[in-house]
Amino acid sequence: MTMLHAIREVQIPLLAATLLGGCAAKVLQMMRAGSAGKHIGPTALFPLHLRRPVAIVLCVVEGGLGLGLLVTAFGFGEHDPADGIRLGSCLLFVVATCALIELRQSRPDVGCGCFGDFSTSPISGRTLARSALLAVAGLATVRLGPITWPGTAAGTFGLLAILGAEVLLIGVLSPEVGEGLIRLGYSEPCELRNVPAARTLAVLRRSKYWRRYAGLITSEVPEDVWRELCWRFVVYPARYQDRQTEVVFAVFLQHRRPVVHVALVDSSTGAPLDRPAGKQRSRWPGLAALLGPAQSLSPALNAAQARSAPADLPLSTDL
Amino acid sequence: MRGAHIACCDRCTSLTGSSRGTAASDPDDVLAGSTASATMVARRRLLKAAVFRPQAEAGPAGHGADAAGLAPDETGSPSVGFANVFHLPRTVWGTILDVSPHVLILGEGGREQRFALTPEAVAWCGALLEPAALLQGDRAIVRLHPFGRNVADRIWANIGRVTGVITERSGNQLLVDEGATRETQVITLQPRSLGRIQVRFPTLEPGYLVDIIGIRRRDELIGMIPATSQPAYPAQRLPAPPLVSGHVPGSITGSATWHEPREEPPGILGVSYPALDPETGCTEDLAGGIRQGYLRMPFLSIGSVLRIRNDCTGSSCLIPVTGCTPIGRLFNDRCVTCGTSPRGRVADLTLASFIALGGELERGCFNVTVTIGE
Numbered sequence: 296m297t298m299l300h301a302i303r304e305v306q307i308p309l310l311a312a313t314l315l316g317g318c319a320a321k322v323l324q325m326m327r328a329g330s331a332g333k334h335i336g337p338t339a340l341f342p343l344h345l346r347r348p349v350a351i352v353l354c355v356v357e358g359g360l361g362l363g364l365l366v367t368a369f370g371f372g373e374h375d376p377a378d379g380i381r382l383g384s385c386l387l388f389v390v391a392t393c394a395l396i397e398l399r400q401s402r403p404d405v406g407c408g409c410f411g412d413f414s415t416s417p418i419s420g421r422t423l424a425r426s427a428l429l430a431v432a433g434l435a436t437v438r439l440g441p442i443t444w445p446g447t448a449a450g451t452f453g454l455l456a457i458l459g460a461e462v463l464l465i466g467v468l469s470p471e472v473g474e475g476l477i478r479l480g481y482s483e484p485c486e487l488r489n490v491p492a493a494r495t496l497a498v499l500r501r502s503k504y505w506r507r508y509a510g511l512i513t514s515e516v517p518e519d520v521w522r523e524l525c526w527r528f529v530v531y532p533a534r535y536q537d538r539q540t541e542v543v544f545a546v547f548l549q550h551r552r553p554v555v556h557v558a559l560v561d562s563s564t565g566a567p568l569d570r571p572a573g574k575q576r577s578r579w580p581g582l583a584a585l586l587g588p589a590q591s592l593s594p595a596l597n598a599a600q601a602r603s604a605p606a607d608l609p610l611s612t613d614l
Numbered sequence: 615m616r617g618a619h620i621a622c623c624d625r626c627t628s629l630t631g632s633s634r635g636t637a638a639s640d641p642d643d644v645l646a647g648s649t650a651s652a653t654m655v656a657r658r659r660l661l662k663a664a665v666f667r668p669q670a671e672a673g674p675a676g677h678g679a680d681a682a683g684l685a686p687d688e689t690g691s692p693s694v695g696f697a698n699v700f701h702l703p704r705t706v707w708g709t710i711l712d713v714s715p716h717v718l719i720l721g722e723g724g725r726e727q728r729f730a731l732t733p734e735a736v737a738w739c740g741a742l743l744e745p746a747a748l749l750q751g752d753r754a755i756v757r758l759h760p761f762g763r764n765v766a767d768r769i770w771a772n773i774g775r776v777t778g779v780i781t782e783r784s785g786n787q788l789l790v791d792e793g794a795t796r797e798t799q800v801i802t803l804q805p806r807s808l809g810r811i812q813v814r815f816p817t818l819e820p821g822y823l824v825d826i827i828g829i830r831r832r833d834e835l836i837g838m839i840p841a842t843s844q845p846a847y848p849a850q851r852l853p854a855p856p857l858v859s860g861h862v863p864g865s866i867t868g869s870a871t872w873h874e875p876r877e878e879p880p881g882i883l884g885v886s887y888p889a890l891d892p893e894t895g896c897t898e899d900l901a902g903g904i905r906q907g908y909l910r911m912p913f914l915s916i917g918s919v920l921r922i923r924n925d926c927t928g929s930s931c932l933i934p935v936t937g938c939t940p941i942g943r944l945f946n947d948r949c950v951t952c953g954t955s956p957r958g959r960v961a962d963l964t965l966a967s968f969i970a971l972g973g974e975l976e977r978g979c980f981n982v983t984v985t986i987g988e
Contacts, residue, residue: 339846343817401813405846415853417948486862486912492893521658521915522891524862524986530661543665558665565660567667 298453304442305458306432307368310384313429313465314361317409321354324411336408337394340401360384370441378437385433392426399423413471425468432461485525490548492520495527499546504557508542511535511559522548535559540568655934658917704758705969707880710771715746718766720754729766732759738976739771740829740838753830757969770975774830775841775874776801778941779849780820788837790824793940796876800834801826807838814840821848823944825871827978841871841978842947849944862912868960869949870922870982871942872968872975883970884936885922886962888943891915909943909958912986921985922961926952927972936964949979960984 338346338353360383367377395407399418406415407422414422445451466472496517499505511533518541519530529544539562547554559568708720708727718729737745739752748754748771757768776799778792786808788801801824803811815824825841847853873886889911914920914935923930939962949955961984963971973980 339816343819402843402846412853415946417954484862484912487910489892489913519658520893521917522893522913523662523915523918524912528658528662528665541661543661545662545665556665558661560661560664565657565664567664 301445301450301454302457303435303439305454305461306436307364307381307439307442309458309461309465310429310432310436311361311364311368314357314364314384314387317411318354318358318361320411320413321350321357321408325350325354336406336414337391337398338408339405340394340398356387360387364436368442377441381433381436381439385430385437388426388430388433392423392430395423395426410471413474416470416474419470421468421470425465428465428468485548488548490527492527495520495546495548496529498553499529499544499555502555504544504555508533508557508559511540512542525549532562533559535568538568539563652934655917655919655936658915659919703760703970703972705881705966706756706758706766708754708756710748710750710752710754712750713745713748715744718745718754718756718769720756727764729756729758729764730762732762732765732767735767735769737769737771738773740836742976745769755965755969755975768969768974772829772831773827773975774835775825775827775872775975775978776835776837777825777841777871777873777945778823779944780818780822780824782820783818787834788818788824801828801837802834803837811837811840814842815844817844821850823849823941825945825947825978827976830874839976839978842869842945842949845944845946847946852944853946865983865985866911866957866960867925867955867981867983868909868957869947869955869979870924870961870963870968870971870973870984871949871959871979872963872965872973873939873942875965878936878964881966882936882964883933883967884964885920885933885967886937886939886942886964887911887914887918887920887935888939888959888962889913890935890938909946909960911960914986918986920961922963922967922971923983923985924971924973925981925983927980929970929972931971933963933967949981951977951980953981955979955981 338350341349360380363380364384367380391409395418398405398407405417407418407426408414409422409426445454508531512531513534514532517529517531519528521528525548527546527548529546531542531544533540533542541560541562543558543560545556560566561568706720706727706729708722710718711721711726712719716731718731720727720729731745735745737743737748739748748769752771755770755773756766759765759767776790776792778790778799780788781791781798782789786803786805788803790799790801792799803818807828811826812818815822815826818824823845825844826835826837826839827841828838829836870885875882878884888909891913916935916937918935919932920935921930922933939959942959942962946958948958959979961982963973965975968975968980971980971982
């Protein structure tokens with residue numbers, strides 16, 4: 296068996312699998328939608344009343360050709376019937392390629408619908424290349440004769456290698472594969488996660504920053520709550536040194552130990568104010584004792600410590 | 615926002631202000647109509663800067679403001695980088711009192727204003743035409759030249775747009791639902807424009823989405839041109855949105871559309887964003903309207919600021935989010951003004967913003983890059 300012959304033989308199961316896969320995906324799509332009325336792909340080129348029958352015919356043709364390719368692969372229906380089905384597969388992909396080119400021109404927003412709901416991304420050069428490649432593959436199977444198993448292990452290995460390479464090539468040309476892989480390993484980014492504000496407030500009230508500023512806050516109800524990307528901002532009215540102020544919290548939206556930022560601002564100007572001194576509790580008292588003498592060498596450090604050490608620890612995960 | 619905890623919404627009274635309805639040639643006037651919105655935008659921006667400024671430097675990698683894509687401006691000024699009405703094309707509204715090949719006179723509420731027309735000035739009233747062909751009494755939206763205070767280079771007369779879900783078709787009239795908080799709109803399709811519209815919107819049947827630009831005549835829109843292309847699915851059978859994994863990119867490319875002012879002050883520079891935080895979301899959601907959109911976008915709120923760049927002209931500026939776009943998020947269409955946008959509608963601009971960024975209203979959309987977290 297020559298290499299060229301082996302490549303031609305591999306096309307038959309590959310084409311059959313593609314056609315049956317496309318047919319199954321379309322049937323699944325119809326079952327989900329309750330009808331064949333959910334039109335994506337080349338059926339969008341047809342008038343509304345023709346789309347449903349066209350979708351059904353396309354599905355039936357794909358299924359029929361896929362089964363036909365398998366049935367006639369090993370000698371049943373040699374020559375004319377087998378060649379007819381293989382030529383039909385080739386023609387189907389040629390027509391599909393032309394239809395996709397037309398669809399891309401007239402409806403650039405529509406997916407190819409080749410694999411039902413999986414093919415919703417707009418038609419790209421890759422989609423067209425895949426369809427053209429399958430048309431060439433179909434043409435390569437015409438006048439091939441029945442498939443024969445290679446007699447040697449090396450022959451089988453070579454056949455599998457060719458099959459694997461072509462599957463890989465089709466995978467690269469298939470936008471559906473990338474989307475499928477994303478779905479498999481999906482973890483929703485925090486920017487897109489719906490986090491209830493009540494949960495954010497509950498988390499905030501357990502934080503040490505809340506405890507530090509709670510004495511200043513004059514209302515149970517926040518003045519303003521808004522969200523940007525992964526942060527939720529909560530503003531409470533407060534009173535500090537006989538001034539109307541506001542405490543602004545920014546809470547990072549994650550389930551455990553979220554980062555909290557806080558600022559005390561003047562209500563009228565929005566200018567940040569010095570934070571009230573808080574009682575610092577060191578996590579490492581021994582380390583603090585060691586650092587004590589060193590800190591006394593620096594008046595600036597002493598002043599900072601006297602003002603409020605927590606002000607220098609603006610990020611908190613200590614809830 | 616005082617007292618309005620966890621509740622800001624699309625078309626809040628605090629956002630809409632009062633409709634001015636005057637010829638707004640003065641930039642201060644343009645901004646005055648959106649004072650409430652501007653105040654909230656500025657305040658939230660100021661508070662965000664206050665809460666992040668002293669801490670961003672000390673923050674561990676990955677948890678700082680920058681890591682989250684939030685970048686308080688360096689000067690701390692809440693207005694830095696916003697659209698400057700003195701540098702971008704400005705827009706005025708009014709009724710045409712008189713027009714000649716060189717001069718346009720607009721009036722509203724007893725005020726009259728005179729604009730010189732550039733030699734290249736064109737008008738649109740269902741089709742492109744000479745400005746002198748416009749009629750007295752037409753409602754005009756006029757784009758002023760960026761460097762000429764009273765020089766106009768583009769006029770749209772009686773232009774309107776309806777974007778929504780078809781609820782009923784009766785002969786050549788469509789009833790269109792624009793959302794739970796807006797009145798049902800009527801589109802009348804003229805036989806001469808029906809063919810053109812059906813090229814892009816082949817299914818003018820109840821349940822399908824429609825987006826048509828035309829001539830506003832009393833309470834109906836005379837449909838003239840399709841704004842974009844019709845999604846292939848009915849509004850009730852939205853395809854599953856594509857999944858997004860990893861970090862959401864800071865810049866998102868897609869399509870920007872415009873909407874009629876309705877309750878908004880006409881001169882407001884703002885954008886309706888398709889993914890407001892559901893907790894503080896738009897009245898559409900609160901009214902039990904459609905929640906799920908096609909596009910997955912990072913959650914933001916009223917007052918968040920986007921840098922919007924018109925990829926077709928290169929113009930860009932910071933624009934605050936002033937509302938949500940409950941219908942726009944149902945569209946998985948593409949803008950083809952300059953190449954095919956890789957994504958659907960990422961921003962629904964106010965008229966003034968759309969024009970300021972170099973958009974042509976009759977085209978319906980332009981390709982944009984939206985940068986979030988400015």
